[in-house]
Amino acid sequence: MAMTLVSTVTVGSGGAASIEFTGIAGTGKDLLFLFSGRDNSGGATNDLLLTVNGATTGYADRNLAGNGSTALSLSSNSAGVRAWQGGNGGASTSNTFSNYQAYISNYASSVAKSISVDSVEENNSSTAVQQIVAGSYSGTSAITSIKIQSSGANLVQYSTASLYIIS
């Protein structure tokens, strides 16, 4: 079977600034990263940042997003591939966590990397954020680590990430 679980990490009662998988074996073809998360920010939503290999530069992204009333498109060259307002913040409907997927093809190659992100954040209101993100990382080393974090906030208990190698 081509899809195998690497690991799942769940945030404990103290919260965490991020979830990171390191030491990723280079034996596969693609990576699938699934994230169900919430943070302790004061707003209903917050940006999510995905980084690889500990790098904070070399990223680019463009998205298509909707917030419940307006469709928009943004670009950034952030310190990671950004899912704009993609995470549930502390002011969103209680017990509600985002549904986020990142897909990286040919992750162990010696070329720059393409990262496809699909992310939704829900709320029991007319406002919630759905988006598709085209991301890239210019580094040419194999990806051996991947991390997700909320912008300026901590992930709360029960946030969870699962990493899969597809080979």
Next chain:
Amino acid sequence: MPTPTYDLIASNVLGTSAASITFSSISSSYRDLVLVARMFGSTPDVAREMRLRVNSDTGSNYSSVSMNGDGSSATSATSTISYGQLGTADTTKPILSILQFLDYSATDKHKPILLRANRPEVITGYTTTGADAKAIRWANTAAIDTILLYPSSGNIEAGSSFYLYGIVS
């Protein structure tokens, strides 16, 4: 009883350029196919469109509706032409296309295909692909047994990668 699935059917990483990539004699024993293609074009700073055909069909049998974000505008389009449009790339700015072929071997349906295409980099002078989601319909009830990927001109360059997976149901 759960059935493990998600099988690698074929893979190809180009060591040299190729005019096209073909997956042929695709087994009908799966329900869905997932094709992950990351493609580089052959001309620097010129956007080459990557295209899809199935079963060697060159007729205007590929209908699509898309939504796209290029970094500044959200747009939508439809088309009915002789190929599926997967996005554009040049020699250093690849297009990552993830295609879901559902019920690809059913002979009582036209073939629905969901596409996510990604290229955040700008190719100067060309419309940026950005983030794209597209629903394609191949208007034919024949089982898909061949998938062809090819560029609008030039070649698909070395470093491009292609992985075809099958999912049973």
Next chain:
Amino acid sequence: MSFILLGILNSQVTASAAGAYDLLQTTVLTSSASSVTFSSIPSDYKHLQIRAVIRGNDVNYGAAYLRIRTNGDTSSSYAFHSLYGDGSSVTSNGFSSQSYLMNFIYPEDGATANMFSPIVLDVLDYASTNKNTTFKMFAGGQVSGNERSALYSGLWNNTSAVNSLLFYPAGGSFKTGSRFSLYGIKG
């Protein structure tokens, strides 16, 4: 003195040998049906994925709406939002306190022959009793006048583990050949 965990590392990770993606249930309609239900969903997976192709049974109409409910809940416990392109523009909308999810347009039997619409629905951490359930769904189709390339999100505002999923049309029935498959993803 208080401590904030700076991050969680999962080091030296290698993939397990066993596959992580299992087919759990599948329904291919051999006659029309007013709904399709996945019940007794086991709780020992981490995530779920539903893959389906859908067409309606009524020749008098061109389009129908797909709706989804969880655990037989018919109360106003759902919210859903959509981002979709219709061929001319991209729309974003949302609905709260609803009695169902999604409202996705798919072809009825009055639409172009042999046209079915696909959906891929992801449900993360579905068995957690500490979370409401958040759904993400890609879908699309070329029903004339209702063309769609869409990303939906949905909320079931209840922290119970998901043990059943109901798919039903707003009116009418699903046509023979419609297919719904449920997969479990280990975690």
